[in-house]
Amino acid sequence: MEEGCLNATVLYDEIVAKGYTGGITLLRMFMKPLRPAIMEKATLRFETPPGYQAQMDWGRFYVQWDGEEKRIYAFVMVLGYSRTMYLEFTEDEKLDTLIGCHLRAFEYFGGRPEMILYDNMKTIITRVDERGHAVWNERFSRFADHHGFLLQRCQPYRARTKGKVESGIKYVRKNFWPRVRTFTGLDDLNRQAREWLNTVANVRIHGTTHEIPFERLKKENLKPINSTPFFEVDRHSRKVSLDGFVSFENNRYSVPYTLVGQTVEVVDLKNGRICIYHGHQLLAEHGKATGRHQVVVNKKHFEGLRTVGPHPVPQPMPKRVRQPAPEVMERDLSIYEHFLNEAVTLQ
Template identity: 60%
Template sequence: MVKNGEFFVIKEMKQRGMSITAIAKELGRDRKTIRRWLCEDYPDTYRRTVDKPEKLAPFKAYVRQRMEEGCLNAVVIFDEIRAAGYTGGITILRDFMRPLRPQVSSKATVRFETQPGRQAQVDWGEFRVDWSGKKKRLYAFVMVLGYSRMLYVEFTEDQRLETLMGCHERAMNYFGGITETCLYDNMKTVVAGTDDQGEVVWNERFARFASHHGFLLRRCRPYRARTKGKVENGVGYVRKNFWPRVQTFTDLQNLNEQTLLWLNAIANVRLHGTTQKRPIDLFAQEQLKPLVSEHFDRVDFHVRKVSSDSLVSYEGNRYSVPIRFVGHLVHVKDDRRGGIQIHYENKIISEHRKSSGQREIVQHKNHFEGIRKDTVAKPVPQPTPRLMPSSPIPEVVVRPLAVYEQFTEEEVTRS
């Protein structure tokens, strides 16, 4: 910044006929600065600036979140952040909140006025379990209907695209339909990226899946968490209300059976904190789009050959199929939620609970019906030598040669 004294020196030097380059060299300033100040009539008032650490900076994200949740009372938020370590005053907080209030107000209107059948929100939650003595991650797929707050939850082994699509179809079957739109964050299985104009680029296969079932994709923009706040609250509700109830489970399918019982007996019949009504009661007003009868091909099949003992090998374990398929090539489909299906020529020939162990055999007894017990191979006996009595040598009568000569003479006389 050029000080007041320098401003007048520059003006005087210019009046003496010095060039801008000469003035800049003389004062050690940039020529652009000299030229700009020569165009001014008066110098700017000098302002002393001191960089101070902003006390509210670590708490701004939390303040935004609380405002988007509907809390616009600065005193309440001030008490909360002060308990978390904030040392500034309430005036700084109010100044920060003031320009956000109109935005939050408009956002709150969109959040709490979702029309029936208009929108569902989807998200994942991560949970840790003791899996046969080892720590393992499971993932909870959560879908909540925006109007009624009806909830669907299921646990899976991963968050792959095939798993996500399978969860959607089971959620649609649970609700008996689907909303006009589904809202997501930036999960990679749904959002592939953005184009040059900043518009979202959807995962191509998932976009086809959505089109097949007749719902539109919507993305929650960064720093606008209110658009998927319902499902985030749903994930938190699962973590706080359902997860502490789970003491043991035998396998992933059993865990999902417990989840379904909880949904029907507790989650969807409780008095919701926001609507003050039961989700199941508001669900009667949801106007969902009907289900599509034709299934979307969502899972890659694993080709296997049925062994002679009528078993199919998959991920270290073996699963039975009916004996008539011995020697045939079949397709194994893992739904990644505790179930195994085995297909032959596009028909399901066997279904099993997925084993959580290794080198185990999972079988149904009826798959082996029709095998005759007498066809079981018997051990081949060892060859046993037999004692055979020796044949007697026939007796040979010994005659003198004169006898043979006599027979010869008699034959000649007859001739």
């Protein structure tokens, strides 16, 4: 209710999922005296027209990974008009990671807004000039220009300036995160996040708009992004081993066996996925190994290996084994003397 949701039906569905066993009538009785106080605290929200604004921010989460506590990052973007949300977990908040998350968010939304609002994150704001204007990271500014959206910085110490995404991150913490029982890596966690977006977050009746985000998304009229890629992602050259694998960060990943001996490029998307290219051709995509000295295999990469060419692959010849020395029967010397006497008599 403090987040602006006064719809008893919506709240009922959420608390039932968390174990509530009572009825909706009891919930309404509980909410009734709280409504006036909540509404009194409410402030005038800044609403934007369809397709105009999105808000973006990072959330930080802590998990137990390989026996130690590790911090992961949640990229959250919310469209201002429809409240449609995009969520993706990453290894870090670096610039390349941020750019990749933007592109995947635009793909999920089906386009990009006119402008995106950010807080004062050091990744993209180099400094603030003497007039209080943000000096944007030159590379990120070129990325925005390339795809045609404007950059806007929220007012310092005014979190409510980007309240839509702040509420979105709180919603992720309270609604999605408690549902995560276990996950095998970022790739698995992002699959769970995508399912949650499609079946819960973006199909509920939103507490502020009182409409379903996916339904309002149809009215956003988002613009398409530039079809020409902004940059080639940093690639790590690797030579394919004789057994059809490439090594990356102390782990091995399979590629089609026909590439044995050739040089390929590994791209770490920093979201739990590894892509392997040969020129512009995508050869393989794997979930990123979470430990060290692990082998990640796609069995399809080795299909047809034993039947390649017009003739069956010859089997290796057996190794030659030295024959042991023949056994010699031992006889008494008198026998040989007997044979010698017989030979003299015959003569």
